[in-house]
Amino acid sequence: MNKKYISSEKREARQFYLYTSPFILGFLIFTLYPVIYSIVLIFTNADMTGIGEFIGLDNIKKAFTQDPLFYKSLKNTIYFVVVSVPLSLILSFIVALLLNNKKIKGMGIFRTTFYIPYITAGVAVTLLWGWIFNAQYGLINYVLSFFGITGPNWLSDVKWAMPAIIIMGLWTIGNSIIITLAGLQDIPEQLYESAAIDGASRLTMITKITLPLATPTLFFNLVMGIIGGFQVFMQPFVLTEGGPNYATYTYMMHIYNNAFKYGEMGYASTLAWILFLVIMIITLIVNRTSKYWVHYDN
Numbered sequence: 001m002n003k004k005y006i007s008s009e010k011r012e013a014r015q016f017y018l019y020t021s022p023f024i025l026g027f028l029i030f031t032l033y034p035v036i037y038s039i040v041l042i043f044t045n046a047d048m049t050g051i052g053e054f055i056g057l058d059n060i061k062k063a064f065t066q067d068p069l070f071y072k073s074l075k076n077t078i079y080f081v082v083v084s085v086p087l088s089l090i091l092s093f094i095v096a097l098l099l100n101n102k103k104i105k106g107m108g109i110f111r112t113t114f115y116i117p118y119i120t121a122g123v124a125v126t127l128l129w130g131w132i133f134n135a136q137y138g139l140i141n142y143v144l145s146f147f148g149i150t151g152p153n154w155l156s157d158v159k160w161a162m163p164a165i166i167i168m169g170l171w172t173i174g175n176s177i178i179i180t181l182a183g184l185q186d187i188p189e190q191l192y193e194s195a196a197i198d199g200a201s202r203l204t205m206i207t208k209i210t211l212p213l214a215t216p217t218l219f220f221n222l223v224m225g226i227i228g229g230f231q232v233f234m235q236p237f238v239l240t241e242g243g244p245n246y247a248t249y250t251y252m253m254h255i256y257n258n259a260f261k262y263g264e265m266g267y268a269s270t271l272a273w274i275l276f277l278v279i280m281i282i283t284l285i286v287n288r289t290s291k292y293w294v295h296y297d298n
Contacts, residue, residue: 041269048263059270070271072246073254074278076162080250081229084166088173088225089218095173096180097210111181118174126238129168130155133239155240158247165235165248176221183217184210215294223283230279251275 017024037050042059046052063070099111117125132139133154141151154164191209200208233252236242242249255275259268 038269038272041266042273044266045264046266046269048260048265050265052266055266059267062267063270063274069246069249069254073249073251076247076249077230077232077251079162080166080169080232081226083163084169085222085225085229087166088170088176089221091170092173092176092180092221093214093218095177096184097206099177099181100184111178114177115174118172123234123238125171126168126235129171129235130239133164133168156244158245161240161244161247165232165239168235168239169232176225179221180214180217183214187213212295216296219286219290219294223286226282226286227279230275 041050041052043054043056044052045055045058095114099107099114101107104110135141135151135153135156138151138154140154144151152160154160187210191213192205195205195209231252232250233256236248236250237253237256240248242253251271252275255268255271258264258271
């Protein structure tokens with residue numbers, strides 16, 4: 001019996017490694033190896049071939065002392081994160097609150113409608129928003145004209161280019177809405193019933209019950225929003241190419257240009273790891289401070 005047990009255990013182990021081998025090989029080849037090799041590239045002047053000479057800490061010195069676009073792109077990206085993440089959290093919470101009404105018929109259709117932009121977001125949708133923001137025949141300026149307001153030259157104005165990118169980003173918060181909605185539906189109905197018996201108003205229920213118990217979900221969306229916000233690339237790249245006057249030139253665009261436009265893979269790897277450290281530090285700060293405002297029902 002012992003031999004049969006051992007042979008069965010070995011057979012299950014072989015089957016395990018056989019079935020998981022595609023993932024393991026894919027992870028080793030396409031994830032772990034590039035990550036390790038990118039660390040090596042930090043200390044070289046490698047070009048597009050990935051081959052270069054050892055130059056020590058010159059790439060790091062270049063980023064902080066010789067590259068003005070490093071600070072410009074980082075500043076633009078932080079501006080995007082600071083404005084877009086809170087707006088997306090607030091808007092997703094409000095919309096999820098409205099979609100949490102179970103008494104309205106056809107609510108599933110509304111939930112699907114808000115989620116579709118998230119899965120359809122891409123170059124085509126970005127180009128559509130480029131038409132919407134067009135200063136001469138765009139939809140937004142056309143609507144503003146009915147109120148006697150002359151709309152700005154959205155994507156060509158230094159002051160309005162980044163706000164336009166932020167507004168466009170709010171179009172794709174469907175995933176945050178669904179996650180927030182799932183958190184709201186996890187709140188026990190008995191709490192609302194008890195509050196209603198005590199004469200609590202709807203606003204009081206939202207501020208004293210809904211919002212505190214939804215903080216774990218908001219915390220998750222906050223962290224994911226920060227990570228995603230620092231990696232914003234497609235929208236400004238397609239619409240403005242970083243302009244006007246580098247007003248929408250984000251950090252990811254700077255990495256992309258150095259890697260694939262200028263062929264400086266070593267320096268691009270350095271920029272990428274600096275971004276990783278920035279995101280990690282901010283995420284750790286948010287995680288440490290979460291104990292003061294995130295409330296769990298247990």
